[in-house]
Amino acid sequence: MAKVAFIGLGVMGYPMAGHLKAGGHDVTVYNRTSEKAKKWADEHGGSAAVTPRAAAEGADYVFCCVGNDDDLREVTIGANGAFKGMTKGAIFIDNTTASANVARELAAIAAESGFGFLDAPVSGGQAGAENGVLTVMVGGDQATFDKAKPVIDCYAQMVxxxxxxGAGQLTKMMNQICIAGLVQGLSEAIHLGKKAGLDIEKVVGVISKGAAGSWQMENRHKTMNEGHYEHGFAVDWMRKDLAICLEEANAQGASxxxxxxxxxxxxxxxxxxGNRWDTSSLLARLEAIGK
Structure with a gap:
């Protein structure tokens, strides 16, 4: 058992922190909305702290899953940030999808202060977080990774x-680039099939078993066909992620x-x-154009 802190209880962080507690760890949580932290503590039997610094004090591992680079800086190096409460030898594991630059910035500060840092963005969506089967892409040194991996395993199927x-964040960028192209292709295919009067379920039942098959096809075609877009990662967050990808591509000279x-x-x-619709809502755009 380790003493663990978790900062940020959104749709991902809330269940991730729960899996850490279920894994036998002593978990203290912090959330910007204190009522949510109290609710988590009441539900899981952990503790709630009033600041990121208070949550991190005495923790062996501090996890974080917030919105963007600015949010991450605020909860780490801000006035009451976690870095001010961390002890030497502890490890900060950042599950936020952020830039590689902020990962390097915070890792340097952590090293100067005598504790470890891993950038560890995740993939698998809300369902993956709730079921404890996320994929975690990690950047950092081998020794820190080896020490933290058994704890990360509490909410992951692949680490x-x-x-x-920064390599974890760069890997997540590649992940999001792949998803964006796949969802657009799937949307166009379903749009054409519906216009042509095909039975989408029958079509997907066949093509999903061939080279066109993908996670997106298996898990999103049905809700897309029904026009339901409340099943996962929001468009606002996807645009945030793609902006990070495009900024990095510009810096690297990639097209x-x-x-x-x-x-x-x-x-x-x-x-x-459709700001809060899930990313499969690209189909809704095509259908609006086609009317």
Missing amino acids: GLMGDT LPVTALVDQFYADVQRMG
């Missing part, structure tokens, strides 16, 4: 060290034409009022 600090195009399609979905 991999991708390279030095991401499809990613840039799909990002603009998501902007169209936002203008339709």
Whole structure:
């Protein structure tokens, strides 16, 4: 058993912290909305802290899952940030999807203060978090990774060290780029099939077993066909992630034409009022155009 802190109890962090508690660890949580932290503590039997610093004090491992780079800086190096409460030898595991630059920035500060840092963004969505089967892409040094992995395993089915600090975030960028292209392709296929009067369930039952098959097809085709877009990662968050991808691509001199195009399609979905729809709502955009 380890003493663990978890900062950020959104749709991902709330169940992730629960799996850490179920794994036998002593968990203290912090959330910007204190009522949510108290609810988690009442539900899981852990403790709630009033600041990130208070949550991190005495912890062996401090996990974090917040919104973006600015949120991450606030809860780590802000006035009451976790870094001010961490002890030498502890490890900070950042599950936020953020930039590689902020990961390197915070890792350097952590090293100066005598504790470890891992950038460890996750994939698998809300369902993966709730079921404890997330994929975790980690950047950092081998020794820190080896020490933290048994704890990370509480909410993961796959944990991999991708390279030095920032490599976890770069891997997550690749993940999001793949998803953006897949969802647009799936949306276009379903849109054509519906226009042509095909039975989408029958079609997917066949093509999902061939080269066109994907997680998105298996898990999202049915809700897309029914016009339901309340089943996962929100468009607002996807646009945040794609902005990180495009900024990194610009810095690296890489060309991401499809990613840039799909990002603009998501902007169209936002203008339709679909900010909180899940990422499969690209189909709704096509259907609106086709009317």
